[in-house]
Amino acid sequence: MLLSKKIAVLTGVNSGIGRKAAEIFAQNGAKIFGVDVRTDCMDELKTVIEGYGSEFVGCQCDVRNVEDVKAALKKAYDYYGKIDIMLNIAGVSCDKPISRISEDEFGRVMDINVKGVFNFCKYVTPYFKKQKHGVIINTSSITAICGSGMGCPYPASKAAILGLSKTLAFELAPWNIRVNTVAPGVINTEMVSALDPSARKTFEKSIPLKHMGDAADVANAMLFLASDMAKYITSANICVDGGYRPSTVNL
Numbered sequence: 539m540l541l542s543k544k545i546a547v548l549t550g551v552n553s554g555i556g557r558k559a560a561e562i563f564a565q566n567g568a569k570i571f572g573v574d575v576r577t578d579c580m581d582e583l584k585t586v587i588e589g590y591g592s593e594f595v596g597c598q599c600d601v602r603n604v605e606d607v608k609a610a611l612k613k614a615y616d617y618y619g620k621i622d623i624m625l626n627i628a629g630v631s632c633d634k635p636i637s638r639i640s641e642d643e644f645g646r647v648m649d650i651n652v653k654g655v656f657n658f659c660k661y662v663t664p665y666f667k668k669q670k671h672g673v674i675i676n677t678s679s680i681t682a683i684c685g686s687g688m689g690c691p692y693p694a695s696k697a698a699i700l701g702l703s704k705t706l707a708f709e710l711a712p713w714n715i716r717v718n719t720v721a722p723g724v725i726n727t728e729m730v731s732a733l734d735p736s737a738r739k740t741f742e743k744s745i746p747l748k749h750m751g752d753a754a755d756v757a758n759a760m761l762f763l764a765s766d767m768a769k770y771i772t773s774a775n776i777c778v779d780g781g782y783r784p785s786t787v788n789l
Contacts, residue, residue: 545568546568547610552578560572573601575598607661624673652695662674671714673715674710675764703718716772722751
């Protein structure tokens with residue numbers, strides 16, 4: 539197993555990529571401390587993960603709230619005695635033209651997608667420094683690199699994640715802490731399933747591999763980066779996008 543005896547803290551585990559990553563990490567031997575502001579699916583996820591012979595502890599947490607974040611990490615460390623992997627997945631989007639985006643909407647996306655990641659990176663770092671090892675994997679997006687047809691808060695937030703992660707990779711390397719990002723393209727999750735059928739077809743035609751990815755595709759890239767197979771990889775970004783370049787899509 540690639541993550542045998544590892545302790546992984548994951549945000550956004552209630553659904554989508556976060557839930558699938560929790561399952562795949564558990565299948566590979568990790569014990570999971572799952573964080574989400576929603577908890578309606580956590581009991582089911584706990585049952586699934588225990589079925590793999592692993593452990594799951596759920597924790598309600600608003601990633602924007604520093605006290606919530608500090609309490610969640612303390613609970614994970616006190617329960618397991620260590621934290622090996624920090625996986626930041628929680629995020630939201632805003633699919634509107636700029637003329638219809640309010641300051642509050644822009645702020646909400648930045649608070650969850652950027653401040654939330656900053657909070658967990660900041661407050662997990664003391665545990666990693668004490669151990670002299672740790673892995674941080676942050677979730678960016680292909681839109682951070684190529685832009686998008688509209689919804690500028692989302693690519694702006696995900697571009698910030700790239701800069702944050704690359705800087706932390708250099709800053710934290712002396713403590714053997716690796717920091718990498720994964721940049722999904724169009725992934726068939728709840729966020730994408732809300733699109734109307736014509737928009738989905740447009741997306742699929744624009745992807746060189748001619749189909750959307752699924753949450754497991756992203757989770758497997760995260761699994762690789764979290765494992766010792768990637769022990770000499772830091773400051774990297776893996777695009778999981780089927781070759782998709784969103785700025786060229788005419789919606």
